[in-house]
Amino acid sequence: MSVLARPLQEKAGALSGAVVRISDFWSLSNAKLATVLGLSPATVSRLRAGTTALDPASKSFExxxxxxxxxxxxxxxxxxxxxxxxxxxxxxxxxxxxxxxDRIDTMRGLMEVCDYVDFYRARV
Incomplete structure (x- = not known):
């Protein structure tokens, strides 16, 4: 593995683990998490099992x-x-x-919800 590839893999592993923990906290099913990330439920199962990670060059990573x-x-x-x-x-x-x-099922909706919460936080 190249020296440059290692940090990307570490980021992918860290983000993948965080996403799985978030889905556990929020009780998101594999199907729901798959919709949010734009993946198949089978890929989300592998993500939960730790046998795959989000690809840093993908929309799912974003x-x-x-x-x-x-x-x-x-x-x-x-x-x-x-x-x-x-x-x-x-x-x-x-x-x-x-x-x-329900809004986070699309990338646009996910971004809008993030922006909404960030805007509200800025006011507090």
Whole structure:
């Protein structure tokens, strides 16, 4: 393995692990996580098992980064209360025109939810 490839693989492994932990905290099924990341449920199963990692050059990696951003923003805003974050994600939000958990199924929706939470955090 080249010296340059090692840091990319480490980033992929770290992000993949974080995404799996986030999906556990938020009780996301393999099918839901697959939709959010743009992967197949089988690939998500391998991701959970640790036998595969997100490819740093893929859209799935980018979606994983946004999912991590959303997790961190909600964690900071809600004082590390995972139950509050889960409740927020599953409650209809008039500004977002639906439940945030449903909006993150597309890259655009995921980015909008991230921006919304970041904007709200900036006001606090």
């Amino acid at each position: 979606a994983g980064q946004f999912l991590l951003r959303l997790f961190r923003s909600l964690d900071a805003l809600l004082g590390s209360d995972d139950n509050a974050a889960k409740a927020w994600l599953n409650t209809v939000n008039l500004d977002l025109d639906g439940k945030p958990i």
